[in-house]
Amino acid sequence: MHYSDLLFIVPGHAVLSVAVWLILGSILLYMARQPAHRAILSFCSILHHGMRLSAISLRKAEARLSMRNREVLLAAGREATERMVEREFDRIGAAVNHSLAEFPALKREASEEITSIEEEHKQSSEVPPTPPAWHKAVEAVAKIPSSGDSMVAGVLEEIHKSMVKAQDKTVDEYRKSSHKRHQVLGKMLPHCRRLEHIMERMDKSVATLLNRSKSIDRHMQDHEDILKGSDRAQQMLSSSSITQFFIAALVLCIAVGGAVINFHLIMRPMQEMVGGNSYIMGFKTANVAALVIIFVEMAMGLFLMESMRITRLFPVINALDDKKRVRMIWATFVMLFILATIEASLAYMRDILSQDDAALLASLASQHATAAAGSAAAGSRWITTAAQMGMGFVLPFALTFVAIPLESFIHSLRTVLGIAGSYLLNALAVIFRVIGNVFNIGGKTLVQIYDLVIFAPLWVERMLKGRTAGTAKQGDQHFDSDSSLELGSAGR
């Protein structure tokens, strides 16, 4: 007898057996209706409330994270603007120092020019020689009528001639004097131009200072916005951070490419130093050593940039006094230089090894091919050798500049992660809320479906209730009529 045979309540009649099972099932479900409804509703309610509470918690966490993000962002922005303002002040200081250093010289130069102009002005202002004072008396005598006396006429004629002569002389002297003055005034012109040049230089210095002050005003405005914690400042900093993040990531990808090239340059010759057959965690020791060299170079580059105050990743280095900082700059630079030299040597060694490999392979392939290949390639071999050595030397210094995008990346990463985390929490809260509501509505729907499954017993129940209610109503009506009859008879 199979287990499935037990399901056949009426042997040989599958349909009848199914019907009996359905009826039994419906009856059982009907009997368990109230507790089942309560169980479904409470279970769904628990889930609904759980999800709701989770959603509320996530919202709170998101709010806290957003607030923290805002604080961090504003703090970073504040620091950045302070740095900018500080830098602008440094520039202004430098400009003022430069201008002030020039100022005494300019002043002296201007004074000298002015003195020269004054002197030349004085020279030019000398009065031209006036005609002799007696010429008016003589002129009056000359105008006396001769009254026909030839002697008087002759005298007067002579006087007139003398007068004309004296006047001509005076005019000539006057012209000479004017010419002299023009010459003096002409000498003043270069002094005036020099003075103008000095003024222009001063004007330029002042304009530079004014521009710087405008820039400072702008940064100060940003700084004030940040200090106020305005939404505009936050949005500005946020978008700036995201842009910085992507730019820095792009530059870092390029740097990784450079590091990979560098790795390939020194990987093979490292086998000569540490052996080509030892492994660390499944990786060739030579490869790991090559990577370590590259990482050390990057670290040196970071310290160099940090010591030069281009980046600010390590507060300890930034806090060092200038003397120690300069020492550190030299120390890191020397180490970088040594590492770059080592890399150049390794690149040269790589080239030698490559040549050796190529020669060996050629000799293994054919004795004759060796000489042919060797002679063909030998002419241009130095180009690749020089290029490899050059790359080996330059790449460590180029990788030094990774510190700048790395700093931007690290700083912006905090903001980007914060924003992403905030969005994630928000999305999770929405999802939890939706799931909670689904459970809430789902519970009610399940109750309805439960009732749908046991619709037959429920229908019977309604019928019976209806009949009972009808009987009771009829009974009530009988009771009422009986009572009225009784009351009526009592009244009679």
Next chain:
Amino acid sequence: MKRIFGLPVVAILLLGIGLGGCADTKSHTQGVYMLVDTSGTYTHQLDHAQRIINYTLAKLNPGDSFAVADINTASFSQNNIIDKVTFDDRPSVSNEQKRQFRDAIDKFVKHVRPSGYTDITGGVLQAIEWLNEINPGTKTILIFSDMKQDLKKGYVRNIPFQMDGFHVVALNVTKLSSDNVDPRLYMDRLAAWQKKVEAGGGKWRVINDLQRLSGMLGNN
């Protein structure tokens, strides 16, 4: 390339926990033992064998081991080994060793004399012994022969192989004139060797086209 990009992560981890304590004890080297049949007319095929030896030399890395032995009347002997070498860790020294090895093989090929019998099993047993002794990460036996064993009377070679982790590659298995009459002889011969190798735990391959040697070595 994937390994290269994965390396930085590993290197950072290593820097953190110290390089000294993480040495990899697993052997990454490979050992190759090549048997060259010098019986009868097979000596005419030795230029092919030379090509295969040169190819193998080109493919082997510093730290790998390589031996070439001939198959003659009694091959289970150290004397059959023409030359053997374990390459130095340094690539430059390793290249020099390869040159010397090639010269030794060239010398052998010039002065080889055909043997009367073909003791392949003895050669394989000698190869197993040598490879087990040097214990590389990958063990490969290359057999350059027609795989037709011809033992001198009195030589016992009905010995099962112990070849766990071994790769056996039969190279340039030429068809004999009798094989041409009945190809089943050739197929049965190869099947018998395959069965014997696989029964010993080894992996069996046949490469007759010498243009397809790229997958010949065990780790390729």
